[in-house]
Amino acid sequence: MRVAIVTGGSRGIGRAVAERLAADGQAVVVAYASNESEASATVAAIEKAGGQAITAQVDVGDEAAVAALFATAEDRFGGVDVVVNAAGVMRLAPLASLEVANLDQMYRTNIRGAFLVAREAARRVREGGAIINFSTSVTRLRQPTYSGYAASKAAMEVLSPILAKELAGRDVTANTVAPGPTATALFLDGKDQQTIDRIAGMNPMGRLGEPADIAEVVAFLAGPGRWINGQTIFTNGGVA
Template sequence: MTDTQRRVAIVTGGSRGIGRAVSERLAADGQAVVIAYAGNDVEAKATVEAVEAAGGNAVAVQADVADETAVRSLFDLAEQRFGGVDVVVNAAGIMVLSPLADAGLDDLDRMFRTNLRGTFVIGREAARRVRSGGAIINFSTSVTRLNLPTYSGYAATKAAVEALSPILAKELRGRDITVNAVAPGPTATSLFLDGKDQETIDRMAKMNPMERLGRPEDIAEVVSSLAGPARWINGQTIFVNGGVA
């Protein structure tokens, strides 16, 4: 397969957690993957090496997803290295938990900057550059339905992502580009596990009828479909949570 035939994906937050699983899955599907990461060079290098060891093709680029100049450079690199962009996955995100009464506004601003502004900036560039037949996949969360205490700020940023995704889908009418959001439930990543005691983790694992936490690979499987064969799903939020909500 030549570079002109191969699909090319940009995955933000692609060096760890769900983002890493998505990067590895899309590479296994035959896509060239540009992994955008915030700052951990070791994790980014390890992800690229894992992709290449499995026979895939990937490159890692440090980029602030909320910085429009950095995002333009990210897309420039993808086009220069692989010839274009077909799939964009917005997996970058941060989560700070606190009751609303005790929430710090600096933490709220950080979450909005990465989770919402980052999705907006990446989405704007994707709308300008993704090739016909492509897909834009944003990340929400099942917490927008579960209404769990301490998640108000995080859920608010993700509810906004759910709102903008179907609007962008309609704005791209006639270009054969799908736009969807994926909303994971509790998933065994550091983003979810950090700061939680074992009792809380066990309780949340049993919230769904499958009685386990999601695995990053569970989420990557759905992203893989949206990034490839699932062309008739558009403007939707897909809840990937084992039936918790």
């Protein structure tokens, strides 16, 4: 049985990924920062569908906590095969008015946290495994107010291909998924309907992405997509 850790697994894209990987037969550790009730709801949904899952609270910016997360997965399920680095924080403001505290919060989770999770994954993921990091299509769209967030997520587009080369001989892949606008609380928070409709209209598919759209790509990278390695997959319906 393959075993997956999904950070940010209690809500949005992370939850969709956790449920999809469980449906594919993987045991899942749903890692969350603070929302225990939603993490438990994710596990309940997985178990109701016949899958296996547990919750694990973790501050991804804490080195010891990240190591303990992996130890929990190994103790409970025997090892780790897939790591999905989906935890993220987004704070939007024009660069001139972006609060340093908000910048630091994004960087603690989106860079330091993602680095620590990827580092532990590089040490522990078993042969045939996959490490999947998250960026954002805003690194190409370059929309106003996203400078701090996009800069923090773009780091993964550099980290993954370097990590893929460092894992040579291990049969472990490392890739990055870069969603476009997706209908999650993280994206929708603070946006009025007019703004949401305008952004949806930028996409040739005529809609926002859904978490399941992103989970489908993650599941491919976590399973049969073995010849994709060191890449950033822009998963956005064609928005540009």
